[in-house]
Amino acid sequence: QAKEAGRGCYCAFASQMDAEIRRRSTIEAEMRDGLTQGLFYPRYQPIIDLRTGHVTGFELLARWRREDAEIGPDQFIPIAEECGLLNTLMLDLLDRACSETRDWTVPASIAINISPGQLRDDWLSHKILSVLARTGFPPQRLTVEITENALIVDAEKAHHAIESLKNQGVQLALDDFGTGYASIQHLRMLPFDKIKIDRSFVDSLNESTEKLRIVRAILGLAGTLELPVVAEGIETLETAEMLRSLGCAQGQGYLFGRPMDKEEVERWLADGVMPPAAEALIR
Ligand code: C2E
Ligand code: MG
Ligand code: MG
Ligand code: MG
Numbered sequence: 001q002a003k004e005a006g007r008g009c010y011c012a013f014a015s016q017m018d019a020e021i022r023r024r025s026t027i028e029a030e031m032r033d034g035l036t037q038g039l040f041y042p043r044y045q046p047i048i049d050l051r052t053g054h055v056t057g058f059e060l061l062a063r064w065r066r067e068d069a070e071i072g073p074d075q076f077i078p079i080a081e082e083c084g085l086l087n088t089l090m091l092d093l094l095d096r097a098c099s100e101t102r103d104w105t106v107p108a109s110i111a112i113n114i115s116p117g118q119l120r121d122d123w124l125s126h127k128i129l130s131v132l133a134r135t136g137f138p139p140q141r142l143t144v145e146i147t148e149n150a151l152i153v154d155a156e157k158a159h160h161a162i163e164s165l166k167n168q169g170v171q172l173a174l175d176d177f178g179t180g181y182a183s184i185q186h187l188r189m190l191p192f193d194k195i196k197i198d199r200s201f202v203d204s205l206n207e208s209t210e211k212l213r214i215v216r217a218i219l220g221l222a223g224t225l226e227l228p229v230v231a232e233g234i235e236t237l238e239t240a241e242m243l244r245s246l247g248c249a250q251g252q253g254y255l256f257g258r259p260m261d262k263e264e265v266e267r268w269l270a271d272g273v274m275p276p277a278a279e280a281l282i283r
Helices: 002-037 071-081 086-101 117-122 124-135 155-167 183-189 209-224 237-245 264-272 276-282
Strands: 040-049 056-064 069-071 109-114 141-149 169-175 192-196 229-231
Touching: 002 071, 002 086, 040 086, 040 264, 056 071, 056 086, 069 124, 071 086, 086 109, 086 124, 086 264, 109 117, 109 169, 117 141, 117 155, 117 209, 124 141, 155 169, 155 183, 155 237, 169 183, 192 209, 209 229
Parallel strands: 056 109, 109 141, 141 169, 169 192, 192 229
Antiparallel strands: 040 056, 056 069
16 A cells, blocks of 8 residues: 555656646746847846945846746746856846946946856856957956855866956956855855855844854955955845944945836936935935
């Protein structure tokens, strides 16, 4: 009888796998369509200098318009990566972003996200630099954020790709610092120019002495390495003030601005040099 039950279980599992495979290939097909139809697009979230209140740059965050809903990257980036579509998608977004942001009144930098797996493409740096050249976007204004969610497997390859970008003036940031494993190991592996503290440490910083200690330790480490720090996920003025007083150079979060499309950013820039929350911060 146990054997019977076991077999039933196996069948259920197999048909579940089947359904999963079908679901994936449907999404993959939709993704390829989406790419050709331009249904993937960039949103821009401002990054603020916590001392001056000025915008220093924008992070490009990918979105997918699908059946009238806007889908976030946490849902489609892993699938795009599995299908081998992630670099195509990223280059497409970068192309759009370089053309869309070139004429903005602030000469802000743009940060793009790259997951460690993307660095396996030998031609990645070459492809990024050709997009910059073609759109006339200065490499000095591009930052590449490497997410810390996975260990950088092929360190030599990653190093090569990053070196050729850095030789052209592209900046390198370590994203989501503190959440990956081997954080400090990562810092030694690649020539980073800045560190981004993950939102999970920033969120309700004012209510947790443990988080405060961790943030202070990260800022201490970054200070020793002479690397500026960007805090992500700032939602309250109180948190922004705390971070600034702890010596954190830059911040990003709903307090200053949500990820916006091109038109929203342009309206936002037309209203003044800094968001109201940043004005409150430096007052
Ligand atoms: P990330 O690079 O750490 O980006 C920050 C995430 O935090 C974004 O989520 C942003 O919308 C969100 N966020 C910013 N400020 C706040 C805040 O004050 N409160 C809260 N609750 N959230 C805030 P999003 O856009 O959903 O992106 C999630 C992740 O997906 C990103 O995390 C990044 O790792 C990845 N991602 C986004 N676009 C791309 C891409 O083009 N390529 C790759 N490889 N990854 C991407
Ligand atoms: Mg990022
Ligand atoms: Mg991040
Ligand atoms: Mg994060």
